[in-house]
Amino acid sequence: MQNQSTPLQAFLESNAEAIESLKSLLQQKLENGQDEEALKIIKLLVSAQPEVTEWKFLMARLLNETGRAQDARNVFEEILVANPLSFEALFENALLMDRCEEGEAVIRRLQGALDIAEEENKVKEARDVRLIMAQIQFLQKNVEEAVKSYQELSKEDPKDFRPYFCRGMIYSLLDRNEEAKEQFAKYRELSPKKFEVEGYLRTSLSRMKLFGSNEKN
Structure with missing residues (x-):
């Protein structure tokens, strides 16, 4: 059911620091009310951590x-x-x-x-x-x-x-x-x-x- 990972998804899946950076960035975007930017980050996180x-x-x-x-x-x-x-x-x-x-x-x-x-x-x-x-x-x-x-x-x-x-x-x-x-x-x-x-x-x-x-x- 899962599609083949893109290079970015593969990188995120194997790189805990990148995930943490995305989480921090997400928090920032949400606090600043930048919903569209936040959505892009969430979609990346969903791809990297579907579970x-x-x-x-x-x-x-x-x-x-x-x-x-x-x-x-x-x-x-x-x-x-x-x-x-x-x-x-x-x-x-x-x-x-x-x-x-x-x-x-x-x-x-x-x-x-x-x-x-x-x-x-x-x-x-x-x-x-x-x-x-x-x-x-x-x-x-x-x-x-x-x-x-x-x-x-x-x-x-x-x-x-x-x-x-x-x-x-x-x-x-x-x-x-x-x-x-x-x-x-x-x-x-x-x-x-x-x-x-x-x-x-x-x-x-x-x-x-x-x-x-x-x-x-």
Whole structure:
């Protein structure tokens, strides 16, 4: 499936210092807002290190931010070919599909991933997909359905803090503050470390300014 390497790709593949230099240059370009230059560097890094999925994620996010949603989706789908149950790729691809007003298609796409997880008896991955589905229900204004989905997930695994966090967010947005406080209290009780939920939400949702600073409540 891999094409024959160009001399530059071959050089990068065998030269760790060159890779480090590219990474530094990439950081510089991103900090300076030089997105097109950054994209060129990321493409080189993807060619040199195809096994490093993070470069593909970065490429997809940058493509999306520069208005190339379809190209971004193609990259996410490429990641999902290799790993059909990649949480981040499924989540971010679903958000993009939803923003492109492909409401029914995004649910079908996620249902396909859920079917794979259930067929392979991957309980954690199946829960992850259902969490994404609940988030999409919320974005599609099916608020009660989303809340019900999170409640079911909480019943099935009361120790998973993510549904409490998400339900707290929804209640905050609906000004149901007492219920929000209860959910956030449960989330804090179950989650001594916050990074996991923050990672789940920050990359995409906070960029879309959906939740703002409600997490502090």
